[in-house]
Amino acid sequence: ETGVTQSPTHLIKTRGQQVTLRCSSQSGHNTVSWYQQALGQGPQFIFQYYREEENGRGNFPPRFSGLQFPNYSSELNVNALELDDSALYLCASSLAGRGGKYFGPGTRLTVT
């Protein structure tokens, strides 16, 4: 196990609603990033936070937003949910400039 935790494990929401997903980084890691993984696909980079500031973003609309807190934990917020937002959302922590990313188990979001 990596030490990265995510909550909740599963979530079911209705189209148009808003959702907040949470992630706790591995101890000592100062960078957190979020990914969307549709079934049978590779993870798609949403954004990354370093020291509480967004320092990278993939091709996702502004309704995907996030926060990183002083303890390096993080939230992913998605507004105005669409059916295509149904996916596994992965959080990963890392130490800036070193090694690879350490992923959490993910949150499975279903939008109906």
Add this chain to the structure above:
Amino acid sequence: AQKVTQAQTEISVVEKEDVTLDCVYETRDTTYYLFWYKQPPSGELVFLIRRNSFDEQNEISGRYSWNFQKSTSSFNFTITASQVVDSAVYFCALRVTSGTYKYIFGTGTRLKVLA
């Protein structure tokens, strides 16, 4: 544009066979990083290796080895004497930092090792 291509969707081998997973990347950056991750059936992505664009040395770690060739923009992964526990989806990824930081995954190769 940056892109990672894993042309092999699924590979099946018999235990103890060697298998190579291909990864081809595209980027105009001169500084970049390449990675391999393993996603077992449990679902949690596991970091395997990172290589920077200035280091073309091959790497060996136990039964795993990686061949990085800038001339062909490839970063291939070989498992020697495969085992059933190697069954998983393997992802190659590219990190670029010119402009905005981006992290691009390939579509993955599903490896099935049969007993």
